[in-house]
Amino acid sequence: MEIQKKITIAFSFLFLATTSVCQAKFYNTTAGRVEGKLNVHLVAHSHDDAGWLRTFLQYYYGSQIYKNNNDQEMGGVQYTLDTAFAALLTNPNRKFTYSDMAFFLKWWEEQSDASKKVVAQLVTNGQLDFVNGGYVQHDEAAAHYVAMIDQTTVGHQFLNRSFGFTPTIGWQIDPFGHSGTQASLMTGALGFDAIYFARTDYQDRQLRSNTKDLELLWRGAKSYGSSADVFTGNFPFGDYNPPAGFMWEWGFEGEFKNREPIIDCDDCGEYNVQDRLNQFMDECDKRFNVSQGNDITGANDIMLTMGTDFTYANAFVWYKNIDKLIHYANKEGRINVFYSTPAAYTAAKHSYNQSWALKTDDFFPYADNPYSYWTGYFTTRPTSKGYVRTCTSFLQAARQLDVLGKAARAARSAVNTAQLVLRGAAGNPVSAPANGSFVAWPQPAEDATSSTEKLERAVALLQHHDAITGTAKQDVADDYHRRLAAGMAEAEGAFKEELALLASGEDTHRALKTASKWDLTNLHTAADPAQQLDHAGGRLGMCPFLNASVCHPTVEMSRLGHSILLAIYNPLGWPRTEGVRVPLDTGFTSNWTVTDGDGKEVLSQLVPVSNATLDLQNLMLQADILKNLTAAASYELAFRADAPPLGYSTYTISPAEAVDLTTRNPIAGALSSTVRSWLNGTKQENNATEPQSTLQVANKLISVTLSPQTGKLLSLRRLSDNSVTQLDSEVMWYNSSDEKGPPPSNTNHEPSGAYIFRPNGAVAGTALVPVTIVEGPVLTEIRQEFYPWASLTTRIWSDTEHIESEWTAGPLPFQDQLGHEVVIRYESNVTNGDEFYTDSNGREMLKRKLNFRPSWKLDVQQPVAGNYYPVTAAIYIQEKAGRQLAVVTDRSQGGSSLKQGQVELMVHRRIFRDDRRGVAENLNETMCGCTNCNCPGLVARGTHYLTVQGSDTAASYRRTLQQRVNDPLVLTFGKAAAPTAGAAVGTTQGLLAAGAPVSFLADEAGLPKSVHLLTLKDNGDGRVLLRLAHLYQVDEDSGEAKVATVTLNKLFKDLTFDAAEEVTLAAGKPISKINRLQWKVGRSLSSDSSGVPAVNYARRTGLSCQNGCKDALNIELQPMEIRTFLLVPKPASSASSLN
Missing domain, CATH: 3.20.110.10 (Glycoside hydrolase 38, N terminal domain)
Structure with missing residues (x-):
């Protein structure tokens, strides 16, 4: 109305x-x-x-x-x-x-x-x-x-x-605990004067109520110092x-x-x-x-x-x-x-x-009584959390490519204009361009919507404190996921089209080897009309189920013996080399080869998929996620791929029976994997020998030792310094507390649920684990089956210092009606005492201590749940000036170090009781997206990235790895014809061959190691929104935790700027118009505040230039600083484009 x-x-x-x-x-x-x-x-x-x-x-x-019989939710x-x-x-x-x-x-x-x-x-x-x-x-x-x-x-x-x-005010009144990043970044850097919220730990709130400190100053990040202090109100x-x-x-x-x-x-x-x-x-x-x-x-x-x-x-x-x-x-x-x-x-x-008390720690974890810690939701709905992270990272890539594509087209048009002018000078008749020799940045049409807007809105919606947390009802979660899927479909279509245009050279300066396009439309021959390939983008395809070895384009093309063209986009501003696994069908041939953009063969390895993956594919079929298994592979082709900074590279995967046109010698093709299995120390192959006491697998940089008797890992050795760290990884589970009936008067009967984690006793493990080793020159996998429903695959690529630990959990047992809360526990001999570190929303790392809170004396009735913290991106333990064992996660999880040398992360939960916090529904996820239905329980799969480093390299390695995990390579697949005799070197018949890598950065060496291109987005008003982030905190790394410099007008190849305005973090107003209230700091409430460096950034007046921006737009980034700009692109000049 x-x-x-x-x-x-x-x-x-x-x-x-x-x-x-x-x-x-x-x-x-x-x-x-x-x-x-x-x-x-x-x-x-x-x-x-x-x-x-x-x-x-x-x-x-x-x-x-x-519908939910809840009359308090009108x-x-x-x-x-x-x-x-x-x-x-x-x-x-x-x-x-x-x-x-x-x-x-x-x-x-x-x-x-x-x-x-x-x-x-x-x-x-x-x-x-x-x-x-x-x-x-x-x-x-x-x-x-x-x-x-x-x-x-x-x-x-x-x-x-x-x-x-x-x-000007933060209003986080309902979230279940509050992070330091919320204070420093999402309040201070937004220009807010204060933040107000309700939920804090009952002990903390009672103490501060007694001392009249419910209102205080909060310094959420040591790197910002007092510049981001924010007045904070906790409702009484x-x-x-x-x-x-x-x-x-x-x-x-x-x-x-x-x-x-x-x-x-x-x-x-x-x-x-x-x-x-x-x-x-x-x-x-x-x-x-209780008020001051x-x-x-x-x-x-x-x-x-x-x-x-x-x-x-x-x-x-x-x-x-x-x-x-x-x-x-x-x-x-x-x-x-x-x-x-x-x-x-x-x-x-x-x-x-007046002066206000200062708090420098955060407000996690949150408990509303001695037995109810809201630490379960850190992990609840793990596949949803993983999907949100995937969509978030793809959104950044899609926005980048949208801007870079427009810039490339403008530059290409300027070149064409210049060529017309030159031809005219030679006496050839030409028409004058409408705007002289400049091509302007495309202006948005009225009411036009971006190809990423639907995804942007969906990802934004999923950050809600009952969405990303997993604490909504199942049908609400299903609605969230439908929105994400619709947004991804639209954004992927535009992304694939843009990448195909760019890589084909139609709108870039790239020298073409052929003018043809990649195309999936002609994949099937007339003799094979029944098979149809789903290719929404028309030219390139994407595979959302790669982690289950399901990929329609690659499996279909390999089944028919077609060559596959792989286009890889790198959304990071650094060059990277990473492992790629492409699902293949080996019915046509089991001998495949990979060539890069220069036509050189890349070492590759054919790897059989694990039993856990085959089981997962069948469950996906049973749950109607897959209509059939035609896209499910039983083998993967593994190789190491290079990608330039903020750019793309291409590879061709072909049947190896073809001839190398450069050398006229047969192509080596992919090498097969060696497979060895042990059960209770007994080798399972026909050529079994006496059991060994230990087994060792290694690459160029590390080696891992394991026991065939137990099937468990024993140690990790760094070959650079020959240091050995005892290391084991194990899948374990807690039985959930499941108090039945109405809430008792005594709260010590609280159950686990969507919000609350309350284990009913000690964690359960298994002593003997069947193990299989799949080994080759590119990749080695250690596959361990801990339960019929839980496995670990430890992946060691040929040239990395970290290991990948791919966990698969589910369907979790339900016949016994015992809640299962599944954890991966890493055991080591790292002497970290009772301290460990977790990230704050992917930004600063915060020190945690067992059974301790910096702001008050903690009474712990739940020694496991009460020591769990949110792990959005990373957790580590370290020795004083010694080793650091870090685990980087691909989604948000709950984690802790409950004992010296341990890192524990919860990966999955299935619970048959409600925790009485309002959802009124058991956390019983299934593969069909329903509860209490006849469908297999949900299978969750994800990856931890584990590294052990010395104190001099630990922060640098972890920060880089963290960013690479958060912004993975984007893989797209198209059809490519294999080289044949008589064709020009490096070309294909009718389709584009893999060409040289292309970076959109002016400096193809990439950005400084400490700088991340956080946002590059068409703002929809003729301007570009650009964010740059410093990745290191002030005390983290002597080499990188310092001021970094970037020149905006020398950042991109085809994109410079006529006007620039520095704005608040959320681009709401110019920085120059922010004038935050300044508060007097009183006594410290946090016992560890003495260790906080005295960093006080001067208030920035904000970069601003108009009408040409004749300077180079040099900007500085302090540790942990994020700076945001709205930039007017300069029309592409024909003169500069020809130089």
Whole structure:
């Protein structure tokens, strides 16, 4: 319903009020803050989850309210926004605070221009206030910083474009714990003055309540020092609800039953004003008693959150009662009550001019009682977490290629223009180009949408604190995944088309070996009409199930004996060499060869897939994920591939019966693998020999020793210094606590569930493990089967210092109805004591200590769950000035070091009880995306990357590896004809051969090792959004943890800039317009703060240039700093393009 209609309804309410039995009332709501009184800031708000018990759209439209039999989750956000804004129009003193931009954008798109103007005026008036401003209220444990930034950018740019508004307050009121990166990056670097939240550990909150430190300064990252200090408010009772008895939402039950309206009809017998005021005063006193006041003026300020989940569906009910509350409270005079906003409250606190206690650690893990640590959701729904990470990284690659493709086309057009001009100078007739000898950056068409917008919105939605966490109901999770799949399909189509155009040379300077295109459309011959290849992009194909050795293009082409063209895109700004495994069918031939872009053969190896993979393929067929097994391979071709920085390379995979046209000698082809197996120390092959005491496999840099008797690893040796580290990896599992029945009065019977991890005893393992070694010159795999439902494949490539540990878990057993919480435990002799380190959303590494919190004395009733922390990207243990054992993850997981030398990561969970935190559904995932159905349990597969390094190389190796895992190579496949005798060297018949690698960076050596190209995106307004990130923290690596310099106008080959503006992290406003409140630092609450380096970055004024940017745009990056720019591309010059 449009907001004009709501205005009519609002005035209808006013008319009815004046014609009622009671005398017409006027309520004075003009009050503002005054000195010398308790000032009560009433913040009207609605917290609207972008999916939880119902899907995003069901919450928006208010549909399916009773499907989950939960009468506390009404929800109809469209009505909230309709009526809240209409109510604001009837009283200019009323205010409304909103943070959930996914809903607001949906609502905004349905409004007329007239409605939009009315709402814009409410923003200008200060009545409609936006806090946080991200697309969703993201999680802070499982979300990666890249996705956190992206989803916030969606909201901030919309607010800036629509209203010229940028939020100044963080509002993370519902996430289940809070990270240092949230403070330093997603608050400080956004230009926010404060952040407010509800959920913190019950012990921590009680202690700070006693000392009146619920409001404090938070320094979330040592690398930023005091420059990112942020005022932080922790709501006193761990929730964001209104005071008890003052929740005026119709239809809510349970804890909100006591919601009597304020009745001021003197002669009607229901008058309750004084009773309601007394109750309100009591609630204010509770909050005042834990709040710091102003000792100078006597003023005190408290903030009451007047709203909760999905409230204000009929906002007039709320505002009418709040109007009365303000009027009568102020008339009585004991306190001063008024409509306010979090920004106004923050300004009031800042006016105290006092010192505030400083906290330098984070707020993980979160527990709401001694037996309930919310550490299970760090791992819950592992395949969903992996899918989100995959989509996030691909989104970055697709955006990059979109910009680089446009730049390449503009440069190519400039070359063509110059050639026309030169021909004209020679006397040939030519038409003058419309814009002289320059080709401008393409301007967006009106209402045009980007090919990545759907994926961008889906990835943003999935950062919500009930999405990436895995804590929504199953059908909601399914809806999330459908959105991701739709976004990926659209973005992949554009990506494949762009890469094919670029690599074919149609729009680049690349010298072509043939003008033909890669094409999958003619893959099948007339003799084989039944087989059809799914190739959505038309030219190149992609394979979402590569980790299950399922790839339609490669398996189909190899089955028919066609040559395969592999195009690899590298989204990182560094050159890289990595292992590639291509699924093949060996029915046509088992002898294949790989050649690079120069026609040189690349060493390759044919590897049989594991039994675990074959089982997974069959389960995918059973669950109807695969319609048949025609795309499932039983072999993979493994080789090491090179990719230039921010560029692509191509390889051809052909049947090796062909002749090498360069040497006229037979091609060697892929080498086969040697396979050896042991069961309980007994070799299983026909040529079995006496069991050995140890086995050793090695590459050029490391060797791994294992025991054939137990089937387990023993040690890892670095050949560079001959250092040996004892090392074992093992799949183990915890039995979940499964207390049945209603919640007991004693909380020590809490069960595990989607949120909570509570093991019922010690971890279980297995003593003897069947092991198979698949060995060859490119790749060696150690395959261990720990249970029928769990295995590990340890991969050692020929030239890496790390090992890959691919874990497969599932279907987890259900017949015994015991919850299984599966972990990978790495055991070593690294003497780390009781300390270990975990990352903060992929940024800084934070020191953790067993049974310890830096800010308070911890009482641990759950020694396992209470020592679990979020591991978004990496965890490590290290010796003092000695070895570091690090594990990099491909998705968010929970992890710890529960004993010296250990690293433990939880990889999968299946639980047959609900943990009573609102989902009301068991965590019982299946391959079919349903619960309690006749379908196999979910199989999860992922990879850990383990490295042992000395102190001098540990940080550098881990940081680089972490980035490579987070931004993997993008593989695409097309058909290529094999070389034949008589053809020109390096060409194919009718299809493009692999050509020389192409980098889009001006310096093909790549960016500095410490610098990451975080974002390169067409901003949709004729500008490019560019982010550069420093990857090292201040105390991490002596060689790299220092200032790095990048020259923006010498960064790319075909892209320079006419204008530049440095903006906030979320590109909401220029840096030059940010003026954050400065706060006085008081005593330290964190016991380890003395170890924090004294780093204080000067406030940047922001780079800015217009009309030509004649300088080179040199920028500096401090350790951990991220800088964001909006850049106007310079039209491609024909003169420069020919030079």
